[in-house]
Amino acid sequence: MIDILQVLVLGLALGGVYALMASGLTLIFGVMRIVNLAHPIMILTGAFVSYWLFTLYGIDPILSMPVAALVLFVIGLVLYKLVFAREAASAKYSEMTVLLTFALAMSFDGLLGALFSNTQRVTTPSYGTQAIFLGDLFIPTAQLYAGIASFVIIGGLMLFLRYTRFGYAIRATTQNRAAAQLMGVNVEFVSLVTFGIGLALAGAAGSLVSFIFSFFPAKHWEWIAILMSLVVLGGMGKLMGTIVAALLLSVIAAFVGTYAGSTWSTMTFFLALFVMLLVRPQGLFGDRIEEA
Amino acid sequence: MPELLEVSDVVAGYGRGPAILNGISLTVRPGQVQCIIGPNGAGKSTLMKAIAGLLPVRSGEIRFGGERIDGLRPDQILRKGICFVPQERALFPKMTVRENLRMGGYTLRDEALLERRTEAVLEQFPILRERAHQHAGTMSGGQQQMLAMARTLIVEPQIVMLDEPSLGLAPQIVQQMFEIMHMLRNRGMTILLVEQNAIAGLKHSDWGTVLDLGRTLFEGPAPEVLVDPRIQELYLGRSAAAAA
Ligand SMILES: Nc1ncnc2c1ncn2[C@@H]1O[C@H](COP(=O)(O)OP(=O)(O)OP(=O)(O)O)[C@@H](O)[C@H]1O
Ligand SMILES: [Mg+2]
Numbered sequence: 347m348i349d350i351l352q353v354l355v356l357g358l359a360l361g362g363v364y365a366l367m368a369s370g371l372t373l374i375f376g377v378m379r380i381v382n383l384a385h386p387i388m389i390l391t392g393a394f395v396s397y398w399l400f401t402l403y404g405i406d407p408i409l410s411m412p413v414a415a416l417v418l419f420v421i422g423l424v425l426y427k428l429v430f431a432r433e434a435a436s437a438k439y440s441e442m443t444v445l446l447t448f449a450l451a452m453s454f455d456g457l458l459g460a461l462f463s464n465t466q467r468v469t470t471p472s473y474g475t476q477a478i479f480l481g482d483l484f485i486p487t488a489q490l491y492a493g494i495a496s497f498v499i500i501g502g503l504m505l506f507l508r509y510t511r512f513g514y515a516i517r518a519t520t521q522n523r524a525a526a527q528l529m530g531v532n533v534e535f536v537s538l539v540t541f542g543i544g545l546a547l548a549g550a551a552g553s554l555v556s557f558i559f560s561f562f563p564a565k566h567w568e569w570i571a572i573l574m575s576l577v578v579l580g581g582m583g584k585l586m587g588t589i590v591a592a593l594l595l596s597v598i599a600a601f602v603g604t605y606a607g608s609t610w611s612t613m614t615f616f617l618a619l620f621v622m623l624l625v626r627p628q629g630l631f632g633d634r635i636e637e638a
Numbered sequence: 639m640p641e642l643l644e645v646s647d648v649v650a651g652y653g654r655g656p657a658i659l660n661g662i663s664l665t666v667r668p669g670q671v672q673c674i675i676g677p678n679g680a681g682k683s684t685l686m687k688a689i690a691g692l693l694p695v696r697s698g699e700i701r702f703g704g705e706r707i708d709g710l711r712p713d714q715i716l717r718k719g720i721c722f723v724p725q726e727r728a729l730f731p732k733m734t735v736r737e738n739l740r741m742g743g744y745t746l747r748d749e750a751l752l753e754r755r756t757e758a759v760l761e762q763f764p765i766l767r768e769r770a771h772q773h774a775g776t777m778s779g780g781q782q783q784m785l786a787m788a789r790t791l792i793v794e795p796q797i798v799m800l801d802e803p804s805l806g807l808a809p810q811i812v813q814q815m816f817e818i819m820h821m822l823r824n825r826g827m828t829i830l831l832v833e834q835n836a837i838a839g840l841k842h843s844d845w846g847t848v849l850d851l852g853r854t855l856f857e858g859p860a861p862e863v864l865v866d867p868r869i870q871e872l873y874l875g876r877s878a879a880a881a882a
Contacts, residue, residue: 511744514737514740514741514744515744517730517732517733518730518733518741518744521730521731521732521733522728522729522730522731524692524724524726524728525726525728525729525730526730526741527692527711527712527713528690528692528712528716528721528722528724528728529713529716529728529741529742529744529745530712530713530716530717530744530745530793531713531744532711532713533713
């Protein structure tokens with residue numbers, strides 16, 4: 347019994363981090379129909395920001411989250427202006443953005459590799475090696491903190507989307523871009539800022555990733571498939587769906603990892619994706635396949 | 639009467655495609671219901687999209703209250719006071735009725751005013767009040783059209799453009815829809831209406847403008863346009879040709 351609870355809690359904590367990693371991706375897809383293959387490398391960029399702030403100045407990675415988020419927000423604004431804004435009018439927009447984001451992923455991978463080399467790194471705050479015991483429950487502190495931080499950020503994001511004026515604009519643009527324009531939303535501006543917010547979320551996730559996983563620039567290739575599977579399972583661009591998919595799959599993966607071995611645990615994501623595409627291609631929460 | 643909206647020699651089309659509007663001109667006078675009719679593909683919806691700023695104007699100009707508005711973005715044109723309810727109704731399917739109404743007031747920066755007007759609309763349309771927390775996408779076609787039209791009350795624009803509001807609605811719902819349209823007009827809004835059903839449209843309008851092939855064919859007071867023999871020719875001639 348305690349084993350099951352243990353695996354469940356760890357699965358949820360990690361699921362929270364995955365949900366945060368995928369939330370920016372799904373937000374960007376929802377508003378702009380951009381499949382951002384560069385999202386995972388942006389997460390790693392955030393991880394490097396926190397890693398260096400910790401290594402050079404001893405700043406706790408959880409405290410440096412806002413810095414990583416801000417750096418990535420600015421990178422997002424610049425990239426959107428330079429790369430995507432001019433493509434918005436193109437008829438082959440969706441196809442173009444896949445190529446562009448792939449090129450971006452390659453470039454940032456190369457850049458980070460050249461700057462920091464592909465050695466394994468991990469940020470090592472004091473709680474990185476500690477654990478909390480709740481009765482018989484054993485929870486590594488780092489994962490617990492990372493999970494809690496993720497849930498706080500996601501909760502904030504959902505409140506922001508639900509209740510603020512800009513949140514209304516983002517949701518409206520996601521659901522019906524032309525209608526949003528007719529209600530007075532400047533959708534190009536919303537796209538720009540949303541791209542920034544999406545990358546800021548990646549940056550924040552990166553800070554957490556930096557102390558729960560060991561990382562190196564090329565690691566982002568592993569994550570692309572996992573994050574994409576979460577976005578597809580969640581119903582393409584549906585934030586709630588993506589979050590539920592992340593939690594669900596993480597918990598399942600944790601059980602699979604515990605009882606069947608860790609090789610199988612990553613497989614969970616792809617297997618779930620495969621089954622979902624066969625059975626319910628619109629995802630858990632999608633109601634129809636939207637044309638891009 | 640002074641002109642509220644003036645479209646002069648406008649040429650417009652989609653992307654790099656051919657021109658759909660071929661030098662169209664038309665004026666809209668304040669306080670009227672002006673009905674635009676014409677056969678399928680005449681460019682009625684295209685004209686409305688061009689006025690709303692959803693489609694770039696290639697040449698010619700559009701003036702609103704004397705000021706050029708062609709080249710402005712849709713959100714800027716809405717802020718000037720022109721509200722467009724397209725054929726697809728422009729609702730947000732996964733937002734509740736209440737949220738849709740609030741989205742209608744997106745340009746109002748005064749939260750108290752937005753809340754007051756949202757309440758006033760819900761007061762006026764009990765069906766919407768009843769369904770305030772239902773997702774717009776799950777309502778019937780008539781209710782969706784009612785929501786789309788009621789939503790324009792929140793911004794209180796000077797002109798409301800309605801593209802085929804009766805599309806797909808049962809006859810008694812169509813009647814109700816025309817009543818809402820007159821209510822908007824009685825609130826001081828000028829209505830530009832596109833109707834597939836020319837007779838019903840003209841009967842509920844003050845002025846009629848007939849479009850074909852991206853131009854204004856002729857116009858006049860609605861009762862006169864209604865009995866104009868050229869109308870018969872335009873519609874019957876087409877269907878006779880199609881049947882042949
Ligand atoms: N999105 C689009 N892209 C390309 N061409 C379009 C588009 N929408 C309309 N057209 C073309 O523009 C022409 C005029 O269409 P429009 O929708 O303005 O006609 P309409 O008068 O509103 O007709 P209806 O009574 O059928 O609604 C048609 O030939 C149509 O094929
Ligand atoms: Mg039309």
